Amino acid sequence: MNTDTLQHPRGAAAGQTHAHDTVESVSGLSPKALHFSRVFELFVVAAIIMLFAGAIHLHVLLLAGDWDMFLDWKDRQYWPLLSPVVMIMFPAALQGIFWTYFRLPIGATVGATCLMVAVSISRPASFMWWTDYPLNLVLPAQMIAGAIVLDVFLLVFRNALFTAIFGGFAFAFLFYPSNYTIFAPFYVPVSHQGMMASMADMIGYVYPRSATPEYIRIIERGTLRTFGDSASWVSALFGGFICIFMHYAWWYLGIAMSSMKFLPNNAKVMALMGTKADVKAGA
Secondary structure, eight states, rough: OHHHHHHOTTTTHHHHHHHHHHHHHHTTBBBBHHHHHHHHHHHHHHHHHHHHHHHHHHHHHHHTTTGGOOOGGGGSSSSHHHHHHHHHHHHHHHHHHHHHHOOOOOOHOOOOOOOHHHHHHIIIIIIIIIIIGGGGGGGGOOOHHHHHHHHHHHHHHHOHHHIIIHHHHHHHHHHHHHHHHHHGGGEEEEEOOOEEEEEEEHHHHSOOOSOOOHHHHHHHTTTOTTTTOOHHHHHHHHHHHHHHHHHHHHHHHHHHHHOOSSSOOOOHHHHHHBBSOOOOOTT
């Protein structure tokens, strides 16, 4: 932090002007080039947010699939196990990038928020507006609560290994209880043709879409497969164990990918932006 801005004798406004002059002199840019550089940075930030939101959304769609899509697919065994393992990958990578380069413990929360923004746009557009499909049938699971806890563990431990052990486990273990209030109304038991089912099952019977896989019915013995029971907590515990390794691996994968250099020398880019310093060709 530039303390000159905070402690300038002529006040905060003068301090901001002094800080602006300092940035301009250090950057080597002309005032006009500096203005365009900052406008360009805003576009870059917006593009990066859209890129990460789309990438995380596509990643969850490909790997979690219909478990994070249809309501009656959210069974008590595979949904608490598979979804957090898939959803922790990109937040862990972003957490490593934000902490390594900026010392900001916000990477996991940023990743979870990007996913929720992308899902909040795609679900109404793809189902409710495009096919007139009920939105409450495709309610997405949220992981913001687990991501906040993950960032808090990073802030406390300031270490990738301990963050993966405690934060990664907490991320998966909190997934099921943090989403339970969203889906609790659909866990109400109802009678259907003399058999007990859940409201989520009833919705699945009425609205046709991709079929429920048979192994879910076998595992849950065909009754109340969307009701929570001991199997949910066992899956949450096992998911937490897997998330420890996934978080640690994707933390360093994110750092490795962010440190890749595709330009031989950034001095050419600086010259293109209008720096005052002379740049030799090929330097």
